[in-house]
Amino acid sequence: MSKEPLTIALVGNPNTGKSTIFNALTGLRQKIANYPGITVEQKVGTSIIGGVLHKIIDLPGAYSLNYKKLDERIAYETLIGSYEHEEIPDLALVVVDSSNLDRNLYLATQVMDLGIPVMLILNMSDVAKGKGISINPDLISNSLGVPVVAISAKNKSDIDQLKQKISESDLEVPEPLKWGPDDSLKEAMNLLINEWIKPYTNIPESARSIEALRLISEGEFNNAFYQFEKEEKGKSTIKKARELVEKGGGNPMATEVLSRYNFIGECTSNASSITSQTKASLTDRIDAVVTHKVAGPVIFTLVLLFMFQAIFSWATPFMDMIDLLFVEGGNWVANTLPEGMLNDLLVDGVIAGLGGVVIFLPQILFLFFFIYVLEGTGYMARAAFVMDGFMTKVGLHGRSVVPLMSGFACAIPGIMATRTIENWRDRIITIMVLPFMACSARLPVYALMIAAFIPSTTILGIFTLQGITFFGLYIFGIVMAVLAAFVMKRIFPTGQQTPFIMELPAYKMPKWSVVFQNTAERGKVFITEAGKIIVAISIVLWFLASFPKTEMPVLTQTDNTEYNSSFDVTENPESYQLRHSFAGQFGKIIEPVIEPLGFDWKIGIGLITSFAAREVMVGTLNTIYSIEEEDGESSTLKEKLINDVNPETGQPVYSIATAISLMIFFALAMQCMSTIAIVKRETNSWKWPTAMFVYMTALAYLSSFIAFQIGSNL
Amino acid sequence: MEFDFQTGVAFGMLAIVLVYLTNRFVLTPIRRSKTSPDHNCGPDCKCEH
Amino acid sequence: MAVFLSEIKSPGLFLVKNIQGSDTTRLLEMGITPGIKLEVIRRAPLGFPVEIKIRGYLLSLRESEAKCIEVEE
Incomplete structure (x- = not known):
């Protein structure tokens, strides 16, 4: 019986309900963060069990x-205490899907070899019962x-x-x-441990046998994460160990796995029974249609x-509300604070810039809500299967579907998510085309x-032209991604297909607490990460647009022919100020290129500022137009x-052709410095981000040139 | 241009913002590129030593 | 008569005979071991991947993996 605070690790296969248990144990006492330097999500929380505050770590599914995969490596490293940011766990809770006992117990038998106390959680026992599987936990406990x-x-x-069971645990290390x-x-294991692992690596003692088994199966250690010396000696010892296995009539890649499954078979054959079912399960029936x-x-x-369609129309009322809030808030500040520079900066710079971003929070929340629901139901895997x-035809990968879909939210998590693609070439192509997805x-x-x-x-009754245009822009991004991938597949050819072993989990209702929590997390990240930069850029922009201070000369139609050609007499002083500010001058410089x-x-100013983040474009326009407007409303x-x-022509600045051209430009151009930074980090070179920037822009x-020229001449 | 309290605060905000942006987009990337991450994962998740 | 999983066109129940190839560990680890029953459920729209049921769960395999699995009716 333990009264000490423990570090408890939750480990298990993907789709075992591990996160649900984690949430149930920790409640709101948890935080989600990325592991330092890498992109695997880390969930750590605390839970009071039997009056003691324990630390709970939710390891990535393996x-x-x-x-x-990297996820699996992190789980392994954490369990053996080799992961420097986390201490070795005092107890491993292995979460097992009761309806899929054998394969889940495979991981459990590995964890049992690590020299740490283990407790087995047979989760989803209700689902198993529904499938006609009955399990006797005591018999499993006895045999394992x-x-x-x-x-x-x-x-x-x-x-x-x-x-209760955790607090009663005597923390006994399994045999x-x-x-x-x-x-x-x-x-073979003893040979490898004694001749190489023990003297020449810093693998913890308790993990030596599992590492020996891993090396015998792999036959190499070029993706080892620990420190070692005498690489040649290691290689020759691994070879010798493999020869020993072969001499004994085994296959080094298979012997361990088969022995474990034999052991599991013995454990489960008398502890669980399946009453044969004749009718197809719900999952089978749904799959018959969906796949x-x-x-x-x-x-x-x-x-x-x-x-x-839903994102576009359902989010509208919320967006209108936020819009109103910021407009009213701006007016309130403008009228409350004494007149002066700070007043202008707050209203036209800060509030207008921030308002232009917060307004899109509803759409982001809706998008992520749908993505997490699809993931939670099990449909995402079907989408990858279908x-x-x-995807392989165009040089992508079924696993590319999910990163690409994440790219709809933001290219950055999408690019990070490509780590699930094990093959480097598939991964790099996915990364290179991912920013085309409409983030x-x-x-x-x-x-x-x-x-x-x-x-x-x-x-057609339910769709609007606006919704269809919106959908069309998404499709346009997808088509461009596919075309680019197709071309890149020709540039980096490869002989053979890459492995793709994917579980299709049984359909289930998504766990709503997990869906809402993850969705809220994404919204928070968007506001805090993007928001900070946007407010900062808005402030800088306001200064650029407000200085140098210039007074509009008082003119008449007759006394100045030079100015007459460049602006309309109806132009207001604010517009004049902006045109002659730093920002206006800079926009003018690049105008010939983008005309x-x-x-x-x-728009030129917006294109420059949107390199900080694309949505800054809207904040910029907001700032530019708020400044330009006459005071008062x-x-x-x-x-x-x-x-x-346009003061020169008297024509509206934005024609449909301009709007379409701008949307196409935004669909295709690489104008996001965060994406470039993440590609640099993920590919470890400047080569890929540079190539990405050049080809996309x-x-x-x-494309915008063609679109505008055609559009404006129609 | 008159220099009053509001102008002072406004320029103060500009200064803070410029420091923040420089740190975020110039200094941090430079620092980060100098110290390699703990798990420097290259192609196929093979770790480079 | 033993055939490779990649050659099976229609759904049905099979017996896994052997796993071969250069990197078969993960297939074995996922529970595709000799002597186990394997059900071919369906093929994806362009032929591959193929969906199978093994040890009570569903798994999707590409052609390259299906070629490693020798089965018998």
């Missing part, structure tokens, strides 16, 4: 400690030699029972290698279409342009854009 508790994580009393390696494998050759891709497209054939930072620009310039005509795309100097940016008139310029 199928095996013989890692094939570890305490076992059967629960359903949804059930609160079951969680109490789990807590290592209980699965019984055969003599030749044992001999159907024809219906599958159609359903996937419809799901995406529905998602984006799309993999198409949420483009949403503000798209939404603004569509709301202002695309009529809201209803089509063929239909952009004026105001605020109107929304949308109205200002529609009403903006060139493509954007060319």
